[in-house]
Amino acid sequence: MDARQLSPLDRLLEVANDALRTGFARLPARRPPPESAARDLPAAGPRRREAARLMRVNHAGEVAAQGLYSGHALTARTPGTRDLLHRAAAEEADHLAWCRERLAELGSRSSLLDPVWYGASFMIGALAGLAGDPVGLGFVAETERQVEGHLDRHLVALPAADRRSRAIVASMKADEIAHAEAARRAGAIPLPRPAVMLMGLCARIMTGTARWI
Numbered sequence: 271m272d273a274r275q276l277s278p279l280d281r282l283l284e285v286a287n288d289a290l291r292t293g294f295a296r297l298p299a300r301r302p303p304p305e306s307a308a309r310d311l312p313a314a315g316p317r318r319r320e321a322a323r324l325m326r327v328n329h330a331g332e333v334a335a336q337g338l339y340s341g342h343a344l345t346a347r348t349p350g351t352r353d354l355l356h357r358a359a360a361e362e363a364d365h366l367a368w369c370r371e372r373l374a375e376l377g378s379r380s381s382l383l384d385p386v387w388y389g390a391s392f393m394i395g396a397l398a399g400l401a402g403d404p405v406g407l408g409f410v411a412e413t414e415r416q417v418e419g420h421l422d423r424h425l426v427a428l429p430a431a432d433r434r435s436r437a438i439v440a441s442m443k444a445d446e447i448a449h450a451e452a453a454r455r456a457g458a459i460p461l462p463r464p465a466v467m468l469m470g471l472c473a474r475i476m477t478g479t480a481r482w483i
């Protein structure tokens with residue numbers, strides 16, 4: 271789809287479309303949420319509130335993923351890389367919808383700072399793309415690797431009774447692993463250690479804040 275030549279105006283419209291879709295469209299997921307039949311809820315109280323905090327963090331992470339992929343697609347050098355980014359972003363949009371739906375079921379809300387997570391991530395994604403496709407893809411692979419670790423920690427932290435949130439997180443993790451592998455196959459190079467550490471720090475700031483705000 272993206273093999274065509276996009277004019278600067280096309281690119282800007284695409285960026286605006288990405289932002290509006292993430293912020294306002296509330297589109298349903300293309301794939302049904304995992305275990306959609308199991309509408310189980312942890313009993314109201316501290317466990318349910320903790321599950322909601324964790325799923326709010328995951329929702330914020332998926333908002334950030336939309337920003338990262340949109341910014342990166344804007345500056346990626348080749349149609350092949352843009353295509354890879356668009357395919358991953360479409361799966362991330364499912365994650366966003368699953369998390370949004372689950373947050374509502376848990377009786378909670380998304381992060382008030384979602385526009386900040388999106389905007390900051392968009393800029394980081396655009397910068398990653400400007401560094402050239404091998405580095406940009408390296409950024410995707412490292413991001414997804416860190417997200418995989420984060421989701422692993424959530425699989426430990428989520429209440430055992432919350433099977434539905436756990437199923438969603440496990441499905442997201444499988445997709446994130448595939449995104450990292452696709453980026454590696456497409457020519458990702460490893461990032462320098464300071465960059466990896468900085469990415470981890472940014473992620474910790476976001477996850478620590480979105481838990482509460």
Ligand SMILES: [Fe+2]
Pocket residue numbers: 332335361362365442446
């Ligand atoms: Fe995701």
Ligand SMILES: [Fe+2]
Pocket residue numbers: 335358362414445446449
């Ligand atoms: Fe991903």
